Amino acid sequence: MSIYSKILVVANLNSDEQPALARAVQLAKKSVSKSHITFFLSIYDFSYDMTSMLSHDERDAMRKGVISQREEWMRSIAQPFIDDSFEFDVKVVWHNRPYAAIVEEVFGGSHDIVIKGTRKHDILESVIFTPTDWHLLRKCPVPVLLVKNSDWPKNANIVASVHVGSENPTHIDLNDCMVRQLDSLTDRLGATGYLVNAYPVTPANITIELPEFDPATYTDAVRGHHLTAMKALRQKHGYDEEHTIVEQGLPEDIIPEIASKLDVAMVILGTTGRTGLSAVFIGNTAENVIDKINCDVLALKPQGYISPLDPENN
Known part of the structure; x- marks a missing residue:
């Protein structure tokens, strides 16, 4: 089955450079079936809605004029990317919450993935994730790919941060999903895939509370369990041992290393979304990892995830 055949690309209003669109085109051209890219932008200007001297129709006409101008600009900057190998359209909406507008379009257009550029700090060469990025990572029901820059390196490596050793069905399903996505992306982008797992360090206080406890034996047992679980996962998906890594430590330290x-x-990264104040990733692990890496990030939700912005639940 071909994944990512309906791609939603979020335009960067502040630049003619569109790394997200470049990455989307790379994926679309390698699709088994013909893909469809929607180049999307959410705009809003408070002053247009609060101009009391204008009638409702006049304000509506002004909004439509701004939308039309943005659509023309988007078609212009997208022109170098477009060819007959995929379908393409442009959509601009008037909305005061960009992340909500994106998620609404995901539901309305049945998109498979959202691709969005991230801001790159020119001096420190680090990636700055915007509030919209974080909202999408938490609330978007489909995979979210945050792109650092448009240039995809030759012989690139892609890492999937799997969570082996757990019997939780959500983790097991998410691991399989991540590996399938890894397979598709390495094939489409000409990259090499690695499976990486971090297992916990033995708690220091446990030897004080249990004097007979042997931390070395415990650590060996934990590592053995994770190595066995990783072996099962890699064999299930046809990966060799050289492309699997199991390290002791916190994921937010191991993955960036x-x-x-x-x-x-x-x-x-695999993420799990909840609602309300608990709308966070698994133990904030994904957020902590993202803060420490300087590359593209693909965030996946578990099967059955229900977005708090799903119109059917509002």
């Missing part, structure tokens, strides 16, 4: 060591172009 591996990403730096392998000079990865993308990290795939």
Whole structure:
């Protein structure tokens, strides 16, 4: 089955450079079936809605004029990317919450993935994630790919941060989903895939509370369990041992270390969304990892995830 055949690309209003669109075109051209790219923008100007001297119709006409101008600009900057190998359209909406407008379009257009550029700090070469990025990572029901820059390196590496060793069905399904996404992306982008897992360090206080406890034996047992679980996962999906990594430590430390060591172009993370104040990732792990890496990030939700912005639940 071909994934990512309906791609929603979020335009960057502040630049003619559109790394997200470049990445979307790369994926579309490698699709088994013909893909469809929607180049999307949400705009809003408070002053247009609060101009009391204008009638409702006049304000509506002004909004439509601004939307038309933005659509023309988007078609212009997209022109170098477009060819007959995929379908393409432009859509601009008037909405005061960009992330909500994006998620609404995901539902309305049945898109498979959202691709959005991230801001790159020119001095420190670090990625700055915007509030819209974080909202999408938490609330978007489909995979979200945050793109650092348009240039995809040759012989690139992609890492999937799997959570092996758990019997939780959500983690098991998410691991399989991440590996399937990894397979598709490495094929489409001409990259090499790695499966990476971090397992916990033995708590220091446990030897005080349980004097007979042997931390070395415990650590060996935990590592053995994770190695066995990783072996089962890699064999299930046809990966060799050289492309799997199991390290002791916190994921927010291990994943950035591996990403730096392998000079990865993308990290795939599994996330789980909840509602209300608990709308966070698994133990904030994904947020902490994202803050420490400087590459593309693909965030995946578990099967059955229900977005708090799903119109059928509002």
